[in-house]
Amino acid sequence: EVQLVESGGGLIQPGGSLRLSCAASGFTVSSNYMNWVRQAPGKGLEWVSVIYSGGSTYYADSVKGRFTISRDNSKNTLYLQMNSLRAEDTAVYYCGRGDWHFDLWGRGTLVTVSS
Amino acid sequence: DIQMTQSPSSLSASVGDRVTITCRASQTISSYLNWYQQKPGKAPKLLIYAASSLQSGVPSRFSGSGSGTDFTLTISSLQPEDFATYYCQQSYSTPYTFGQGTNLEIK
Numbered sequence: 001e002v003q004l005v006e007s008g009g010g011l012i013q014p015g016g017s018l019r020l021s022c023a024a025s026g027f028t029v030s031s032n033y034m035n036w037v038r039q040a041p042g043k044g045l046e047w048v049s050v051i052y053s054g055g056s057t058y059y060a061d062s063v064k065g066r067f068t069i070s071r072d073n074s075k076n077t078l079y080l081q082m083n084s085l086r087a088e089d090t091a092v093y094y095c096g097r098g099d100w101h102f103d104l105w106g107r108g109t110l111v112t113v114s115s
Numbered sequence: 116d117i118q119m120t121q122s123p124s125s126l127s128a129s130v131g132d133r134v135t136i137t138c139r140a141s142q143t144i145s146s147y148l149n150w151y152q153q154k155p156g157k158a159p160k161l162l163i164y165a166a167s168s169l170q171s172g173v174p175s176r177f178s179g180s181g182s183g184t185d186f187t188l189t190i191s192s193l194q195p196e197d198f199a200t201y202y203c204q205q206s207y208s209t210p211y212t213f214g215q216g217t218n219l220e221i222k
Contacts, residue, residue, distance in 0.1 A: 060210045
């Protein structure tokens with residue numbers, strides 16, 4: 001079955017770090033553009049980051065310098081390393097497959113940044 | 116960054132109605148425009164990509180049109196399962212911005 005499964009979310013204090021994972025099955029992560037999109041409680045969707053099949057990475061200004069997207073080809077898994085977390089980073093984080101459009105999404109993992 | 120503005124922000128309609136949601140980009144994005152449907156507690160679902168291409172498995176009552184800066188999503192005859200929030204998204208350039216969403220409610 002083709003699917004994405006996120007994990008790694010939880011409650012973290014401001015200034016802390018967290019690494020999210022997105023395990024893929026049924027397709028190869030490294031052959032696709034892979035994205036992270038987040039949604040704060042009761043709010044809309046916000047694109048966070050993309051890693052191209054060639055390895056180039058791009059970020060939203062709101063996370064640039066704090067978040068790092070990466071992948072492990074041997075594990076067929078996408079990651080989002082989140083450092084210097086802020087209250088405004090509280091959201092459900094989704095991974096999504098796609099270059100110009102996101103045709104496959106995971107169910108999301110909730111990150112709560114609070115003291 | 117390219118700003119995406121959807122209208123209306125919310126909409127009440129009845130089963131069987133024809134509904135149109137619009138999305139405007141702050142600069143030209145050619146046809147790099149996608150539409151997603153999201154239900155509460157669920158991940159977004161791709162409906163339309165490249166402005167007018169219907170994603171596999173999506174009912175034909177959904178259609179998209181437009182190019183440049185102005186786009187529309189049309190649902191020809193609303194079904195009970197269509198009540199949800201709809202988002203447009205530009206994929207012309209990073210950051211791949213979304214519209215603020217349109218909440219489609221039952222009248």
